[in-house]
Amino acid sequence: MARLSLATLNEIPQSAQPSVDPRAISDGMVHLGLGAFHRAHQAVYTQLAMAATGDTSWGVCGVTQRSRDVVERLAPQDGLYSVLQRADTTSISVLAPIRDLLFARTQSDELVARVAAPTTRVVTLTVTEKGYRHDPASGRLRADDVEVMADVDGRSPQTVVGQLVRGMQARQRAAVGPVTVVCCDNLPSNGRTLARLVADFCDLLPPAESASTRAWIDEHVRFPCTMVDRIVPSATDADRADAARLLGVDDRGVVVAEPFMQWVIEDDFAAARPAWEAAGAIFTDDVAPYEAMKLRLLNGSHSAMAYLGVLAGYEYVADFVRMDDVARFVRALMDLDVSPTLDVPNGFDVVRYKDELLARFGNRALRHRTAQIAMDGSQKLPQRLLGVIAERRAAGETPDHALLAVAAWMRYVSAESNEHGSAIDVDDPLADLIKQRLDGARDARHVVDRLLAIEQVFSDRLRDDATVRVQLADYVEALASKGVRSTVRELAR
Numbered sequence: 001m002a003r004l005s006l007a008t009l010n011e012i013p014q015s016a017q018p019s020v021d022p023r024a025i026s027d028g029m030v031h032l033g034l035g036a037f038h039r040a041h042q043a044v045y046t047q048l049a050m051a052a053t054g055d056t057s058w059g060v061c062g063v064t065q066r067s068r069d070v071v072e073r074l075a076p077q078d079g080l081y082s083v084l085q086r087a088d089t090t091s092i093s094v095l096a097p098i099r100d101l102l103f104a105r106t107q108s109d110e111l112v113a114r115v116a117a118p119t120t121r122v123v124t125l126t127v128t129e130k131g132y133r134h135d136p137a138s139g140r141l142r143a144d145d146v147e148v149m150a151d152v153d154g155r156s157p158q159t160v161v162g163q164l165v166r167g168m169q170a171r172q173r174a175a176v177g178p179v180t181v182v183c184c185d186n187l188p189s190n191g192r193t194l195a196r197l198v199a200d201f202c203d204l205l206p207p208a209e210s211a212s213t214r215a216w217i218d219e220h221v222r223f224p225c226t227m228v229d230r231i232v233p234s235a236t237d238a239d240r241a242d243a244a245r246l247l248g249v250d251d252r253g254v255v256v257a258e259p260f261m262q263w264v265i266e267d268d269f270a271a272a273r274p275a276w277e278a279a280g281a282i283f284t285d286d287v288a289p290y291e292a293m294k295l296r297l298l299n300g301s302h303s304a305m306a307y308l309g310v311l312a313g314y315e316y317v318a319d320f321v322r323m324d325d326v327a328r329f330v331r332a333l334m335d336l337d338v339s340p341t342l343d344v345p346n347g348f349d350v351v352r353y354k355d356e357l358l359a360r361f362g363n364r365a366l367r368h369r370t371a372q373i374a375m376d377g378s379q380k381l382p383q384r385l386l387g388v389i390a391e392r393r394a395a396g397e398t399p400d401h402a403l404l405a406v407a408a409w410m411r412y413v414s415a416e417s418n419e420h421g422s423a424i425d426v427d428d429p430l431a432d433l434i435k436q437r438l439d440g441a442r443d444a445r446h447v448v449d450r451l452l453a454i455e456q457v458f459s460d461r462l463r464d465d466a467t468v469r470v471q472l473a474d475y476v477e478a479l480a481s482k483g484v485r486s487t488v489r490e491l492a493r
């Protein structure tokens with residue numbers, strides 16, 4: 001079967017044709033972290049915006065950081081790929097915004113040059129939480145990270161923050177105008193967090209370079225905060241087979257997504273941008289209420305279901321949450337623990353939002369793996385669950401549901417296998433440290449104490465809270481002795 005490409009585009013059905021002619025698109029953006037999420041989210045908004053306005057100057061140079069895989073899938077396809085939308089019905093459409101591809105490991109000088117190109121007015125990022133090389137608890141750049149320090153010392157930059165700073169220095173040298181850096185990862189105050197990491201990197205540079213780079217960035221670069229949302233499970237061979245059947249050509253770059261998508265963006269741009277509002281994005285002065293809502297309600301529930309689900313032997317979120325006690329537990333987590341911490345945006349119907357979330361989690365057409373969400377827990381827990389626990393404790397409450405979710409993470413990283421004896425493979429940048437800390441832990445109390453001592457993840461406040469320690473230990477013990485279902489059932493309201 002022929003491969004999707006500019007040459008075969010005329011072979012695909014009319015209904016799947018991109019809404020913008022790829023040949024008409026010129027360079028406008030650089031995207032760092034060309035994973036499935038960008039392709040199913042920002043690229044879709046960008047295509048819709050170009051189609052709505054006719055301004056086709058927002059093509060994307062997509063950069064992959066760690067593996068060539070996506071470049072190898074998309075390069076023979078001239079950057080074209082499809083989004084397979086799955087719910088009760090399935091639909092497919094081809095996306096055209098990605099016009100260039102770079103692999104940062106071997107092309108980081110080209111990448112710096114692209115960031116510095118006069119046509120580049122926006123740089124977007126989806127590099128996952130760990131891609132920022134920061135301490136999740138403090139939000140500061142890890143100056144003890146060898147990769148960060150190698151970038152500071154001046155090699156062709158390999159870390160995301162290093163790439164941004166070197167790109168900005170190249171813009172400064174070439175006297176190219178202002179640019180906006182749009183962080184689209186699930187970090188708290190993601191724009192501000194990234195701006196601080198960039199400033200931390202500048203502070204590590206030699207004094208002469210440091211001050212002038214910081215001053216240029218302060219004057220010419222904006223880092224708006226954003227809330228991004230779309231559930232995008234990893235694509236499988238079955239998805240690729242379905243795409244081929246629907247398109248009539250082979251697409252090795254297909255991404256799978258739910259119909260729902262949302263993007264809330266702080267209206268703080270240094271230069272021009274795509275008219276993403278024409279595609280439904282919301283521009284606002286303050287993203288914080290939307291962000292807290294999404295990170296705590298959606299991602300917090302996701303992490304809870306991921307650890308509990310893996311422990312109970314459920315491979316997919318939808319199968320796990322379709323059990324009544326699990327759905328009621330998740331709803332109680334949202335209602336009793338998370339909701340009291342939220343400052344709901346004006347006019348926003350949070351009850352409906354929670355109903356929709358449960359329906360989205362239960363979408364069986366999406367094969368969203370619990371193990372995919374369980375990855376990198378050390379980088380995700382603070383913004384998803386620990387903030388909720390700290391705020392409820394400060395209000396004198398004991399957030400049992402959120403504590404059970406964190407206990408499930410603790411059990412997940414400390415048990416070798418799940419309830420059915422299948423091995424648990426902890427994929428986390430702190431996996432070695434976690435293992436080291438757990439060495440010799442004999443019971444649930446030890447496990448909790450050892451893990452709470454990891455200061456990259458847990459704050460002093462949580463560590464020193466006796467109620468939190470005792471409750472976590474009880475839950476870790478209950479998960480081990482009684483199992484997931486009966487522990488969850490006791491907390492399902």
Ligand code: CS2
Binds near residue numbers: 186298302303372380
């Ligand atoms: C998930 C997110 O893998 C995960 O950690 O919680 O990728 C989630 O699907 C997205 O944030 C939804 O917008």
